[in-house]
Amino acid sequence: MRYLAQVNKNEFLEQYQLRLLARQEAENLWALIPEEAVILLGKGNAMSEKLLVLVELSSTGDIERLEDATSWVLYLVQAYLSTGVTPDFLQQETERAEHWRQALTLQNQDLARRSLELEARREQIQALEESIKKDRNGSHKEEQGDS
Incomplete structure (x- = not known):
């Protein structure tokens, strides 16, 4: 050692x-x-x-x-x-890096939440589109049956 x-x-x-x-x-x-x-x-x-x-x-x-x-x-x-790297400077840089890490974690969590919300909305839209297609097909069949 x-x-x-x-x-x-x-x-x-x-x-x-x-x-x-x-x-x-x-x-x-x-x-x-x-x-x-x-x-x-x-x-x-x-x-x-x-x-x-x-x-x-x-x-x-x-x-x-x-x-x-x-x-x-x-x-x-x-x-x-000679470059001004002092223990205080290193401590400040460590704190800045920790704040950035926390901010990035929060942003990542927010993006994940938004992504889940968008996926849920897309599923709702697809369900509505399917429902509209079924309604159109059902009413189109009724119109053909009436003729």
Whole structure:
């Protein structure tokens, strides 16, 4: 699993550790890690304090890959923050999309209702046409019988 972490020095153990900040849930979905979660790097690993890193952990919690997160953070700034995409903007767009969905659902229900009404009227018209034909045929036969 992939995490965003910050490098800190554990003074008591005299070694560096990673404080896990966020976990990747899906390709473009991350969840903050609210509790304090750390992974010790071992005594031989010296890194810059406060450095942000992306770390891949195995299912057993072992570090599979560790990389500087600078280019990833810059990508996020360029892709989202430089275009004005903010959490508020995304929330507003989500609400707009939900309103459109609701409006389209109502329109679809209205069209379905109208379609049923038209079908019922067409059936009434066909029944009336059949009734008129029967009446005409019946009166036409009576006229021929009178002659």
